[in-house]
Amino acid sequence: MRIVMDFDGVYTDPSNEGDACSKSFRNKIVSLHLKEQGLETEEKVDSWLGELRARQASKPFHYGWRSEGRVSAFTFEDPFIRNIGLADFLDGLVTAGDERATQVLSRLKTTEKIQSFGELSEWAFHQLHLKKAPDHGTKAWVIEAIDRGHEVIIVSNSATDKIQEFLDQAGYPKERRPQVRGGARKFGLGKKPRPIEMGSVGSEKISVDTDRPFYEEALLELKPDAVIGDVFCLDLSLPIRLKREKKLELNWGIFYRHRDYTPSQMVEMVSGRDTQVPEVKLVREWSQVWP
Ligand SMILES: [Mg+2]
Known part of the structure; x- marks a missing residue:
């Protein structure tokens, strides 16, 4: 059988x-030292951002x-999107005329040539030089899946060469690799909104x-029997629709990898007492994924 897996997370x-x-x-x-906006120290910036996160x-x-x-x-869906989402909230504040957010952005524009908080979050992402932290449970499961004759395909937003580099460093044997x-x-969304009530x-x-x-094209081409991901919206929402429309059978399953950062709201939505997404199985242990 064929399983499509997300990478990061x-x-x-x-x-x-x-x-x-x-x-x-x-x-x-912090580096802008915005005294007039009351953001001249690390503590003041932290307290402002903390307040914004609470409002958000x-x-x-x-x-x-x-x-x-x-x-x-x-x-809140994963640690990267948390930062992108805070930037989105800040850009919303600018649009709504919030004075402090507008002044911070205007300084970013003049001194950094950064045109939006979204752009600042992108810039922050490109500053990353940390080595990726491997999940050892995943490695053992993937190698066993390949040994059992399953086909494992990583479909990810990350660049192919970065993923290959990771597989090298994490010691995935050359002949047993996804x-x-x-x-x-x-x-990437298209021009025709397709909201599905989950x-x-x-x-x-x-x-x-x-x-x-983009993801739909890949899924319809690969026709996986299973999909696994850690971000409900990005990885799983489309497979759920394709299963409901009978365009994909996905008989092995649609798996939601539970992690420390998995939001309790999403867990509630997927498996709560009064609400459920019957197509999705929440995975806390890799043993739950075997067909
Ligand atoms: Mg992910």
């Missing part, structure tokens, strides 16, 4: 990388990683946009 634990991005983002704002947390499904102006993944399709642009969190109904033409 499945083969790796990206927590340290996400923290490093947040730190670069915050340090850039009250509307978690309204911000995140955008594509074509629409939310493609929710802000295939790699990097640059998959799973976050379930609810509290009284809020949660829809996820499944108009992901």
Whole structure:
């Protein structure tokens, strides 16, 4: 059988990388020494960003990683998107006329040629030089899956050469290696919104946009029996729709890799008492994935 796997957050634990991005983002704002805005010290910047995160947390499904102006993944879904989502919230504040956010951005424009907080989060991502932290449980499972005759294919937003480099460093034996399709642009939405109601969190109904033409093309070509990922919106929402539309059978399953950062809201939506996404199995141990 054939399994399509995500990379970051499945083969790796990206927590340290996400923290490093947040730190670069915050340090850039600290370096502006904005006294008039009350942001002249590290402590003041931290307290401002902390307050913004708390405000954002009250509307978690309204911000995140955008594509074509629409939310493609929710802000808290993984340690990278957390930073992208904070930038999205800040850009929303600028649009709404928030004075402090506007002044910080105007300084970023003049001194750094950075045109939006989104651009600042991208810049922060490109400052990353940390080695990826391998998940050892994944390695053992993948090698066993290949030994059992299954086909394992990584489909990831990350670049193919970065993933290959990781597989080298993490000691995946040359002859028992997953295939790699990097640059998959799973976050990339198309022009025709396809929101699918997945379930609810509290009284809020949660829809996820499944108009992901790049990922759809890859999935329809590969016709996997199983998909596994750690970010519900990016990795799993489209396979769920394709299964519901009977375009893919996915008989082995659609697996949601549970990690320390997996948001409790998403766990509630997928497997809560009053709400469920029946197509998805939450995976805390690799042994749960065997067919
Ligand atoms: Mg991931």
